[in-house]
Amino acid sequence: MSRVVIVGIDGMTPELVERWMDEGYLPCFQSFRRRGVWGWLASTNPPFSAPAWTSIVTGCDPGRHGVYGFERTDTLEQHLISSRYRRVPAIWNFLTDIGLRSIVVNVPGTYPPERINGVMITGLLTPSSNSDFTYPRNIRDRLRSEDLGEYELEQLWVDDFSRSYMIRHDPNRLLSRIIRSMSSHARVTLNLMKQFNWDFTMVVLRELDTAQHFFFNRKDLLLSCYEKVDEIVDEMLSSFPDAVFFIVSDHGFEEIKKILYPDNVLYNAGFLKPVHPPYRNPLSLLFSILFNMHIHGRLGVLLNEILSRSDFARKIFFSGSSKSRLIDFSKTMAFSTADGRGIRICSRDKYHMGIVDPDVYEKTCLEIIRLFKDVRDPISDEEVVDDVLRCDQVYGKDAWHPPDLILRLKRGVTAMEWLRSSDSLNGYSEFINRSLPPVFYNDPAGRSGDHAPFGVFFGQGKGIRSGYEIRNIGVEDVLPLVFAALGLPLPENIDGRLHEDVFVEKPRVTRIDWSQYVSSKKVLLDAEKEKILDLRKKINLNGEKYQYNKG
Ligand SMILES: [Zn+2]
Secondary structure, eight states: OOOEEEEEETTOOHHHHHHHHHTTOOHHHHHHHHHSEEEEEEOOSSOOHHHHHHHHHHSOOHHHHOOOSSBOSSSSSOOBOOTTTOOSOOHHHHHHHTTOOEEEEEETTOOSOOOOSEEEEEOTTOOOTTSOOEESGGGGGGOSTTTTOOOOOOOTTHHHHHHHHHHHHOHHHHHHHHHHHHHHHHHHHHHHHHHSOOSEEEEEETHHHHHHHHHTTOHHHHHHHHHHHHHHHHHHHHHOTTSEEEEEOSOEEEEOOEEEOHHHHHHHTTSOOBSSOGGGOHHHHHHHHHHTOOOOHHHHHHHHHHHHHSHHHHHHHHHHTOHHHHBOTTSOSEEEOTTSSEEEEOBTTTOTTOOBOHHHHHHHHHHHHHHHHTOBOTTTOOBOEEEEEEHHHHHOTTOSSOOSEEEEEOTTEEEOOSOOOOSSSSOHHHHHHOOOOSEESSOTTOOOEEEESEEEEEEESTTBOSSEEEEEEEGGGHHHHHHHHHTOOEESSOOOOOOGGGBSSOOOOOEEOOTTTOOTTSOOOHHHHHHHHHHHHHHTOOSSSOOOOOO
8 A cells, every 4th residue: 555645736727737738837747647647527516615625535425425615505594614514524534443644734624623643734614823723733833934834824705805905906916925825835734744654645725726716817827826836746746756646626717707696686586685785785885995995015915914814804704794694584585505506495394594385495496497597698698507407416316405406507607696786886776777787797806717617637656557548537536546545445335436547457446334433523532442443454454553643
């Protein structure tokens, strides 16, 4: 067995990697293509970071792991997902069971950190740098430049605000922030890999997602970010030449040409009732004022960062954007998910605030499906929605609390949540005709790219084929590859399949029912160790080599 490293690169786009490799850029990725396996990695549907990363680390589809987006779907109130909300074990839980050690850095949705045999620094959706975001706890105090390295914690929504400001006023500063942040995550990971024993390491470089949201129409800046990623992967590869490396991205990117606002469509048709009229929503007013604050150069960026990172601003963002406060649930039948591509119906039998009775559920679904199929681009009269799918078509019959409907959008069309009135601050036109445009042509936050259905896959190392292009591989198929490279049997009850063609020699694959062992979310008590020894015997790992880190 070899040690295994996953470098997750959020949003790395196969078309761009291919183009730049062919043009002679990205030497490390070129060598991956020559000396390893490479291909396009199918994301989840819709292609979003939280479900896709969760599928990568669990080997399960969203219907089984229960993560469909950043927000929970088992309630109408707005709550972010967390590691406790995930319904199935992740790679590091399985490895903990058999005493293998993991280093896990910056994987979205891993907060609060789990007690694993190893080290964990949580990723996106960590509430703030004041939270306990590491395991063991003392790692947090070691995130200093003279020790493990400074660690830049990404903060949902809060960071988007200063990014949007920088893209308007100082794109080069945004570029340097992105590169600084990526370097910080890479540095800390490399230091952990050098200082701790490990069998499996995973780090997610999240910043390429930011870069592509904002720089998709600035390929010169974007190339600099890809080159930085190439340099980081190269350093990891040369520091640990004995390990098997898998490079994966959770989805790709494409250019935004149109933005559909599903909540506008639902509002116009009377399915969604906001607490405030959309043209008088205090938060959108605040956003408009701050986005349009024209203080150029350093001072503006500085002011903006101080403002948006303050505890006061955090409170406003989180409470002001909370659906529980914006939506009048006593009169709302349906609203969109946070990524905008899912529609949730407020069923009375599922949610205590729900108002849609079971006997009108079907009728409501049909009406909403028809509504979205009829949405047209007001200028070109083209359709923007390709199809509206039922949850069981996308997630299967037994999916756990899926969004009720999924919008499949035409290429170049993206969707965003919540109501948007016209670009002017006062929105008088909406006041007069009381209906909101369903489609816009620009993003108020300055984003030029959004998620696309395919990410990348690269694999290289002992036992991995060289110069081979793999096809039909999806995010849920990554875990089986990691287990095969580690020489472990596959857990039953996962959706991913093992792509044996990745390996030079067909791996010997067995499956075991792991469910009785999984130590996920539990303290490793002495009583557990007997189970572990039993499991190790089954898996044929000798007892002495692996030990637990003291947590
Ligand atoms: Zn992503």
